[in-house]
Amino acid sequence: xxxxFKSMPSVTKNISLNMAKxxxxxxxxxxxxxxxxxxxxxxxxxPAGNAVTDGKALLMYGLPIDNQxxxxxxSSLEKLSDDVRGRRWSTVTSDITEASLLxxxxxxxxxxxxxxxxxxxxxxIIDQMGSDIKALQTxxxxxxxxxxxxxxxxSLKLVNQLENLMVDDFAFVPPPEYAYLPYLKGRATIAxxxxxxxxxxxxxxxxxxxxxxxxxxxxxxxxxxxxxFIRSEESYVLQTGDPAGPKVGFHDPKTDKYRNIPLExxxxxxxxxxxxxxxxxxxxxxxxxxxxxxxxxxLAMARPEDELxxxxxxxxxxxxxxxxxxAGLNLLDGRYAVFGYLVEGKEVLEKLRQGDKIxxxxxxxxxxxxxxxxx
Numbered sequence: 262x263x264x265x266f267k268s269m270p271s272v273t274k275n276i277s278l279n280m281a282k283x284x285x286x287x288x289x290x291x292x293x294x295x296x297x298x299x300x301x302x303x304x305x306x307x308p309a310g311n312a313v314t315d316g317k318a319l320l321m322y323g324l325p326i327d328n329q330x331x332x333x334x335x336s337s338l339e340k341l342s343d344d345v346r347g348r349r350w351s352t353v354t355s356d357i358t359e360a361s362l363l364x365x366x367x368x369x370x371x372x373x374x375x376x377x378x379x380x381x382x383x384x385x386i387i388d389q390m391g392s393d394i395k396a397l398q399t400x401x402x403x404x405x406x407x408x409x410x411x412x413x414x415x416s417l418k419l420v421n422q423l424e425n426l427m428v429d430d431f432a433f434v435p436p437p438e439y440a441y442l443p444y445l446k447g448r449a450t451i452a453x454x455x456x457x458x459x460x461x462x463x464x465x466x467x468x469x470x471x472x473x474x475x476x477x478x479x480x481x482x483x484x485x486x487x488x489x490f491i492r493s494e495e496s497y498v499l500q501t502g503d504p505a506g507p508k509v510g511f512h513d514p515k516t517d518k519y520r521n522i523p524l525e526x527x528x529x530x531x532x533x534x535x536x537x538x539x540x541x542x543x544x545x546x547x548x549x550x551x552x553x554x555x556x557x558x559x560l561a562m563a564r565p566e567d568e569l570x571x572x573x574x575x576x577x578x579x580x581x582x583x584x585x586x587x588a589g590l591n592l593l594d595g596r597y598a599v600f601g602y603l604v605e606g607k608e609v610l611e612k613l614r615q616g617d618k619i620x621x622x623x624x625x626x627x628x629x630x631x632x633x634x635x636x
Contacts, residue, residue: 314581315339316463316556316602320448321420323551325467326427328374330367334360334390335420341397341413345406353409357397360416364391374427386423390416428467433533435471440635442522444474449627450604451480454620458609462560464601466630468527468551469534472562472572472600475522477624477631479511479574485622491575493615496582500563501619502575510573522562524569525598527551537570540595554593557581558603558610561593578603578610 318339322332337360344352363371368387375383393416400409428447435444445466453460464473479485485502492500503509511520527534529549540546554561559579564572579593603610624631 314555314557316558317417317421317604319552319556320463320465320602320604321417321424323465323468324424324428325431326374326424328371328424328427330363330370331374331420331424331427334363334371335417335424337363338413338416338420342410345409348406350401350404353401354398357394357401361391361394361398364394371423375423376426376429379426383423383426386419386426390419390423393419431467433467433470436536439471439523439536442471442475442520443478443634444470444632445477445627445630446470446632447627447630449473449477449630450625451477451622452625453485453622455609455613456618456620457612459606460603460609461605462601463604464560465552469525469598469600471522472525472598474631475520476560476576476600477628478633480622480624481628481631483622484511484574485619488619490613490615490617490619492577493613494580496580498577498579499610499613500575500577502563504574510575520573521570522572524564524572525600526595539569546595548595550594550599552599552601554579554591554597554599555581556602557607559599560601560603561597561599564597572598576600580610 318335321335337356340356341353344350344356364387371387372380372383393412396412397409397416400406400412431446433446435442445464447466449464449466451462451464453462464476466473484504488501488504490499490501491503492498504511509519512518513520523536524538525534525536526540527550528540528545529551535543540548540550552559557580559581561577561579562572563575563577564570579599
């Protein structure tokens with residue numbers, strides 16, 4: 262597991278991975294909980310395959326909307342990727358047919374999920390999706406995989422635009438005991454420049470408002486500029502966020518107090534996140550976080566293993582390895598807080614190692630969603 266050994270009481274400056282414990286837990290889960298894991302996979306509301314392991318898709322599923330036709334449309338388009346790569350052309354045709362029927366016969370139901378003032382734009386987007394689906398049908402008839410995948414990618418962008426229009430006023434406010442912390446009431450995009458290249462991150466305040474808000478606040482302060490990646494574990498994690506000097510984590514310059522944030526996990530089906538507990542502790546280990554550790558480049562907070570509310574500034578990229586960590590079923594889900602995903606720069610993230618640096622990090626979209634402390 263990830264544990265923090267820092268210069269706080271009984272804590273040092275590095276966050277390490279106790280691989281022996283992980284190996285033991287893998288064995289225990291494999292031998293004792295195989296049936297539960299299999300059932301959990303069947304119960305998942307996320308589609309199997311490519312969608313589960315794609316950060317952009319997970320962000321789409323994480324939007325606080327409840328419009329089944331648009332969700333089915335998204336799923337139909339996502340399935341195309343695996344089916345095309347597997348050359349299952351009959352299944353490809355079925356998926357496209359389903360998408361076409363949804364865009365035509367369920368158009369009004371899709372529009373019903375959009376606020377009235379945004380419906381003209383929503384209609385334009387749906388019309389564009391209809392044109393894309395005709396292009397998908399043409400590519401499928403020709404068995405032109407490249408054209409089909411390119412059009413699919415554009416279609417999913419349109420679905421994402423439509424789903425974002427469906428998000429009305431997001432009014433969730435974290436519990437009053439966390440009023441001293443910033444929070445994010447929507448999403449924000451971070452442009453991070455490293456000495457190996459550029460990364461683009463999207464952080465999610467819908468499902469991790471305090472964790473994402475803390476990160477955006479620190480980015481806006483320039484906290485991460487110049488910091489090194491302090492730990493690199495191939496096919497597992499890449500970690501940063503420890504400032505130079507004797508201090509650990511972020512200290513508010515006005516008070517010099519260490520800012521710690523609570524463990525924050527939104528579970529599928531819940532209306533608000535859980536705070537300060539792991540899913541295992543409360544007997545919900547079979548349930549799935551809305552933001553799982555199943556995509557390469559998942560962003561999560563590091564913390565002391567025995568201090569659930571001890572996170573501050575250190576975070577890590579999860580370097581997803583599908584053969585070792587099945588989508589939605591790895592050992593970190595429900596124990597550590599994911600707050601966003603890498604959406605561009607996978608080839609750069611693959612090159613980064615311990616000792617490399619973040620040159621700069623900047624909030625390029627969504628800064629207006631950051632809410633500063635109420636007290």
